[in-house]
Amino acid sequence: MSDKKHTTNNPGQTGNDDGDRRGDTGVALKTRPRTKKPSMYKVLMLNDDYTPMEFVIHALERFFGKNHDEAMAIMLHVHTKGVGLCGVYTYEVAEMKASQVMDMAAQHQHPLQCTVEKDG
Numbered sequence: 001m002s003d004k005k006h007t008t009n010n011p012g013q014t015g016n017d018d019g020d021r022r023g024d025t026g027v028a029l030k031t032r033p034r035t036k037k038p039s040m041y042k043v044l045m046l047n048d049d050y051t052p053m054e055f056v057i058h059a060l061e062r063f064f065g066k067n068h069d070e071a072m073a074i075m076l077h078v079h080t081k082g083v084g085l086c087g088v089y090t091y092e093v094a095e096m097k098a099s100q101v102m103d104m105a106a107q108h109q110h111p112l113q114c115t116v117e118k119d120g
């Protein structure tokens, strides 16, 4: 089925049902006010041999809003599998959170790394 808006007869032009008279400003617009969902991006955390487990748990609580049990589960997943999902965000938010984790890690001389990849 087409995603075009179905327009019924509107002979009086009184409403905003017509795509060329939206807003009634007298300016005919060729585009429709269609909102588009932003692409979403995964923040992934990578395992390393040096970053303390408690530090990783703290980062997950601080930057990804995880409670202690959730953070523990993600940390252990990363520790055993090599990589794990911290959260899914719009591009700028995902990049900011990945940077915040790595900046805090670097300040403590830990090599903890995050990556951002498109979801889907």
Ligand code: TYC
Pocket: 045, 046, 047, 048, 049, 050, 051, 052, 053, 056, 075, 076, 078, 079, 112
């Ligand atoms: N592998 C680390 C250790 O044994 C813990 C760790 C977990 C490090 C997750 C990074 O993303 C990570 N201390």
